[in-house]
Every structure is written in structure tokens, then in C-alpha cells.
Amino acid sequence: MAEKRTVEVALSTSGLDAEGRPQRIPLVVDDGGRVTTLEAPLSIEPELEGEHMLINLGPQHPATHGVLRLVLELDGETVVRCIPHVGYLHCGFEKIGEYRQYNQIIPWTDREDYLNSPGNNVAFALGAERLFGVEITPRCTVLRVIAMELSRIMSHLVWLGTTCIDIGAFTPFLWSFQERERIYTLLEQWIGARLTTTLTRVGGMGADIPDGWMDGLRDFTHTFPKTIAEVDRMVTRNGIWVGRTIGIGVMSAADAVNAGLSGPLLRASGVAYDVRKDFPYLDYETYDFDVPVGTNGDVYDRFLCRMEELRQSVRILEQAAARLPDGPVNVDDARLILPPKSKATSEMESMIHHFKQVMEGPRPPIGETYVAVESPKGEKGYYFVSDGTPKPVRWRIRPPSYVNLSAIPQMVEGHLLSDVIAINASIDIVMGEIDR
Amino acid sequence: MNPSAERIREKFPTAFVRAEVIWAETTVYLHPESVGDVVRYLHDDEAERYDYLSDVTAVEYRDLELPLQVVWHLRSLPFRRFLRLKAEIPRGAPLSVPSVYPIYKGADWLERECYDMFGIEFVGHPDLRRILMWEQYAEGYPLRKDFPLRGRFSRSEQLRQALAAEPESRYSMTELTIADAFEDLPLEMRQRLAGGEKTGE
Numbered sequence: 001m002a003e004k005r006t007v008e009v010a011l012s013t014s015g016l017d018a019e020g021r022p023q024r025i026p027l028v029v030d031d032g033g034r035v036t037t038l039e040a041p042l043s044i045e046p047e048l049e050g051e052h053m054l055i056n057l058g059p060q061h062p063a064t065h066g067v068l069r070l071v072l073e074l075d076g077e078t079v080v081r082c083i084p085h086v087g088y089l090h091c092g093f094e095k096i097g098e099y100r101q102y103n104q105i106i107p108w109t110d111r112e113d114y115l116n117s118p119g120n121n122v123a124f125a126l127g128a129e130r131l132f133g134v135e136i137t138p139r140c141t142v143l144r145v146i147a148m149e150l151s152r153i154m155s156h157l158v159w160l161g162t163t164c165i166d167i168g169a170f171t172p173f174l175w176s177f178q179e180r181e182r183i184y185t186l187l188e189q190w191i192g193a194r195l196t197t198t199l200t201r202v203g204g205m206g207a208d209i210p211d212g213w214m215d216g217l218r219d220f221t222h223t224f225p226k227t228i229a230e231v232d233r234m235v236t237r238n239g240i241w242v243g244r245t246i247g248i249g250v251m252s253a254a255d256a257v258n259a260g261l262s263g264p265l266l267r268a269s270g271v272a273y274d275v276r277k278d279f280p281y282l283d284y285e286t287y288d289f290d291v292p293v294g295t296n297g298d299v300y301d302r303f304l305c306r307m308e309e310l311r312q313s314v315r316i317l318e319q320a321a322a323r324l325p326d327g328p329v330n331v332d333d334a335r336l337i338l339p340p341k342s343k344a345t346s347e348m349e350s351m352i353h354h355f356k357q358v359m360e361g362p363r364p365p366i367g368e369t370y371v372a373v374e375s376p377k378g379e380k381g382y383y384f385v386s387d388g389t390p391k392p393v394r395w396r397i398r399p400p401s402y403v404n405l406s407a408i409p410q411m412v413e414g415h416l417l418s419d420v421i422a423i424n425a426s427i428d429i430v431m432g433e434i435d436r
Numbered sequence: 437m438n439p440s441a442e443r444i445r446e447k448f449p450t451a452f453v454r455a456e457v458i459w460a461e462t463t464v465y466l467h468p469e470s471v472g473d474v475v476r477y478l479h480d481d482e483a484e485r486y487d488y489l490s491d492v493t494a495v496e497y498r499d500l501e502l503p504l505q506v507v508w509h510l511r512s513l514p515f516r517r518f519l520r521l522k523a524e525i526p527r528g529a530p531l532s533v534p535s536v537y538p539i540y541k542g543a544d545w546l547e548r549e550c551y552d553m554f555g556i557e558f559v560g561h562p563d564l565r566r567i568l569m570w571e572q573y574a575e576g577y578p579l580r581k582d583f584p585l586r587g588r589f590s591r592s593e594q595l596r597q598a599l600a601a602e603p604e605s606r607y608s609m610t611e612l613t614i615a616d617a618f619e620d621l622p623l624e625m626r627q628r629l630a631g632g633e634k635t636g637e
Binding site for chain 2: 086090092094095096099133255258273278279368372379385389394396398403405406410435
């Protein structure tokens with residue numbers, strides 16, 4: 001056996017000596033010059049037994065999915081306490097909404113949950129239409145279902161990709177972003193924008209779908225399930241994935257309901273609450289789809305629920321594509337819908353309507369309404385209060401990821417630091433929506 | 437009308453003010469101090485089972501004579517019912533209502549946000565402090581109607597306050613007592629921080 005000898009290295013990582021200079025510590029190398037053990041002088045090692053450490057996770061950490069800051073108290077590597085801090089992205093959407101006409105607020109809804117812009121646009125328009133007392137056309141209803149399901153797939157794909165990266169799988173990220181790009185192309189053909197779509201108007205849509213668009217949608221619904229199946233083969237029974245996710249961040253059904261969780265997070269705990277089924281809107285009760293429900297409420301079940309929701313969204317898209325009726329997209333109401341530009345510049349009556357709408361804005365009756373839809377994150381609600389003027393008195397966003405995130409201390413405490421990343425990823429937060 | 441409204445009127449005659457239906461949504465107006473009891477009944481009673489709190493928020497009208505309203509949106513998942521509770525706080529009265537946090541854990545951040553934006557005190561909330569704005573925020577309550585859209589302070593004043601803030605102010609008091617962070621820092625670092633240098637964020 002080779003005799004051990006020690007050499008000194010210039011710089012070490014174990015701090016300063018008594019005079020404040022960098023500590024020089026001996027490394028143990030064998031005859032071949034390879035470092036075999038590190039023998040730090042025991043007297044200099046700080047005594048950490050039983051002491052708790054306080055670390056900041058975020059707000060710049062890439063795995064916090066935005067500017068979330070978690071202050072974690074650690075005992076070794078175990079989280080003893082977690083205190084979340086939010087608000088770094090607060091821009092006062094609700095305050096700004098009180099100074100805007102209803103149609104002018106729709107671009108703001110793009111920017112709160114920016115992975116789900118078409119879904120937010122539809123939710124806002126549904127709420128405003130109930131406030132105005134407007135019935136939308138059958139074609140518009142089906143188009144909105146298509147928009148909502150496309151945006152659900154888009155949001156879940158971002159969730160899938162980023163979560164895979166957080167837990168250590170890179171390939172599904174590339175696949176899911178490829179598929180998401182195809183949806184962006186479809187949206188671009190439809191409305192001209194990709195991320196901030198502003199797809200709806202109060203009483204209709206910003207644009208009807210162009211000719212041949214449904215072929216692109218059918219092509220997508222035909223090939224997309226193959227990608228899900230590939231991700232499924234790659235990840236679902238992967239040993240690392242299973243080891244990192246099963247039994248992590250468990251919420252029981254009663255806890256989850258009491259904490260106000262919604263969306264896949266709640267359903268993974270075994271509560272089959274889906275706004276589309278329980279409080280239907282946009283004729284969702286006439287579509288044939290299932291609501292996946294988990295049993296354990298851990299990170300793995302949330303993953304399975306979202307994967308199944310992707311497949312169910314494809315089912316809904318296929319049914320919507322098959323039943324899309326012909327006819328007008330916008331309601332026939334000169335108070336709400338702008339006349340075509342050619343008429344506005346040639347007919348007196350249309351010009352007056354155009355002027356009144358742009359300068360004053362449509363006036364809803366006095367009243368209030370709370371409209372909730374099933375966004376990819378959970379129950380997304382818009383609460384409007386009107387005093388009869390063209391601008392709302394109060395426009396309240398009920399952000400699902402805000403309430404979901406508030407339960408994170410309950411989920412992470414007692415787990416390891418590395419599990420915090422997995423749990424945080426499984427909540428699927430968008431800070432734009434949380435801070436608004 | 438949601439059948440729960442009638443039952444609230446029978447069980448809590450002193451708490452009940454009125455009920456109305458608008459766009460097929462039932463709203464029950466309650467006296468502010470009795471909200472906790474009514475919500476407890478709605479949550480616990482076998483015939484009601486409002487087990488899900490959707491939202492807590494407040495409404496202030498442009499007409500500043502009208503009372504400020506605190507709004508609770510409740511759902512009963514087993515019965516698929518939706519109910520809106522409202523408490524009106526008259527002008528001049530202290531802005532305080534009972535917290536529903538002991539009943540719904542989900543009320544934690546919703547009530548904190550409502551406090552942050554409107555200045556409504558939720559009596560019984562264990563950790564009522566600002567959430568979206570920082571804790572030293574001194575301009576008031578942003579969603580109140582007397583708050584200007586641009587904020588109360590000028591940009592230069594906002595910048596001055598941000599630069600003058602102590603680095604410890606980014607931690608809550610509980611966090612500082614966990615760490616005793618400042619005392620444990622090396623002397624040289626303490627001097628730098630005391631001289632006004634900021635930690636990056």
C-alpha cells in the first residue's frame with residue numbers, strides 16, 4: 001500500500017484563519033499525485049450541530065418560476081419552516097382596471113397569467129357579458145371552447161417542460177416546447193399575436209378563424225397525442241422521476257379543500273372539483289370528457305393528472321372541431337360591437353355608433369357578478385361590480401395560483417431542500433398572476 | 437334564490453340584513469360582527485356544507501357616501517352551490533370584520549391581500565401583514581378610491597425611501613429572530629451594512 005503524504009494547496013474553501021487570511025489546508029495525495037482524502041484540521045471546522053440555517057430561495061432562482069422568494073429555515077437539509085414572499089411583480093392590474101372600459105381591460109388579462117392568455121380573455125369576456133346581459137352566438141361559444149382548451153394545453157406544456165428540467169429531465173422540455181410552438185402558430189394565424197392574444201371582445205371575438213384553420217387544428221389534435229405518449233414512455237416510469245416525486249408534498253383531500261386549492265392540485269388529492277363539470281359555462285356539460293382524479297395528492301399524482309388533462313383537452317378539441325357551426329361570431333348589438341371600418345366611414349349611423357363606443361364605451365347596467373372558469377391552474381374567477389358607468393367600480397381577479405401557493409409551507413415542511421423545488425414546480429405558479 | 441339565504445335568515449335573525457339575487461347569484465348581506473358565526477354555521481352544518489372558500493375581497497364605490505363592502509364567495513362542493521356574503525361597513529366606522537381563517541386555511545393570503553389593498557382589519561387572523569406591497573409601504577391602501585392611480589409619493593421620493601431602507605427590512609421579525617443574522621455577521625460586513633451598503637436583491 002502506498003504511503004500517504006500531504007501537500008499544501010494555496011486556496012481552500014473553509015474560511016479564514018485567526019489572522020484573517022485564507023486558510024491553507026493540507027490535502028492528502030497518494031504516490032501517483034491523486035487526491036484521495038481531504039483532511040481538514042478539525043479545530044477549524046465550525047460546529048454546526050443542532051443549529052438552524054436560514055436561506056433565501058429566490059427571488060432570482062430559476063427554479064422558483066419567476067420572482068418568488070422563499071425564506072427557508074433548514075435543519076441540515078430538512079426544511080423546518082418556509083415563509084413565502086410575493087409581490088415583486090405587483091403592478092396593480094385591479095386598480096388600472098377601474099380606469100379602463102371593459103374592452104380596454106382585455107389586454108391586461110393577457111398579461112396576468114401569461115401562459116394562458118386566450119383562457120383569460122375568454123373568462124373576462126364571459127364575466128363582462130353576464131354583466132351586460134348578452135347572449136353570445138353559437139359559433140362564438142364553440143370557438144371559445146377551442147381557445148380555452150388550446151390555452152390549457154399550452155400552459156400544461158410549459159408546466160411539463162419546466163418541471164422536467166427542475167427534476168432533471170431535459171428532453172421532454174424540448175418536445176413540449178415544440179408542440180407549444182405549433183399552438184402558437186395556430187393562434188398567430190387566428191388573431192395575429194402569439195403570447196398576448198387579446199382574443200375576445202365583449203360580445204364576440206377579435207376575429208373569426210381564417211379559411212383552412214380547422215385543418216391545422218385537426219392536424220394538431222391528430223399528432224399531439226403521440227407526443228404525450230412519448231413523454232409518458234420517457235418519464236412516467238422513469239426511476240429518477242418516480243423517486244423524486246412519489247410521496248413528496250402530500251396534501252390530503254380535506255386539507256386541500258380547506259386550503260382553497262383548485263385545479264390539478266386539488267384533483268390530485270382526490271377531490272373531483274372541476275369548474276367545467278360542477279359549474280358549467282360555454283356548454284361544457286354537452287362535451288364528453290373525464291376529470292382525472294389522483295389518490296395520494298403528491299407531486300407524482302399532480303403530474304399524472306395534468307398528463308391526463310392534456311389527453312382530455314384533445315378530446316374536447318376534437319368534439320368542438322366537429323360541431324363548429326356556421327354563422328356570425330359577434331352578437332348583433334350596435335352598443336357593444338364596433339361596426340366594420342368601411343361602414344363607419346361611409347354611413348352616418350355606423351359612424352355615430354363607432355364614435356360612441358370608442359369615446360364613451362358601452363355601459364352595463366348596475367350590478368355585479370362573479371364568473372369562474374377552470375383555468376389550467378385552477379378556479380380562475382373574475383368579479384365585476386358596475387355602477388352603470390362604462391368603467392367597472394371593481395374588477396377583482398381570483399388568482400388560482402395565488403391561493404395554491406399559499407399552501408406551500410404546509411407542503412414543504414419536513415421535506416428536503418431539493419424536494420422544495422419539485423413541490424414548487426408541481427404547484428404550477430405564474431408570478432404574473434400571483435402578484436398582478 | 438339559494439335556499440341557504442332563507443335558512444340564514446331563520447337561524448340568525450339579528451345578523452341577517454337582506455338577500456338579493458342578481459344574474460342568478462344570491463347575495464346575503466350580514467352585519468359585519470356576525471360574519472364569523474354565520475360562516476361557521478355554513479361550513480359545519482350538514483345541510484349547507486360550504487366547504488370551499490373561493491374568494492375574499494372588498495368593494496369601495498366611487499360614491500364615497502356608500503358603505504365599503506367586504507365580500508366572501510363561498511362554494512359548496514357537495515351540493516354545487518354558490519353563495520356570496522357581504523358585510524357593509526358604514527363610513528366612519530372602524531374597518532374591521534372577523535377573520536374566517538380559523539374556518540378556512542385558504543383565507544390566509546386572501547385576507548392579507550384585502551388588508552394590504554383596503555386596510556380592512558380581519559380580527560382573528562394570526563399573521564395580518566402586507567403581502568403584495570412591502571411592509572414599510574407608507575403610501576396607504578392602493579385600491580381605496582381616494583388613492584390616486586399614480587400613487588401618493590413622487591418617483592424620487594419612492595426611490596429615496598427604497599435606498600434608505602435597512603437591509604433587515606426585507607425580512608419579517610420572525611425571520612430575524614430565527615437567524616439573529618446581523619449579530620452573527622463578521623465585523624467588517626456589519627460596518628459596511630451599517631454604512632448604508634445594500635445587499636443585492
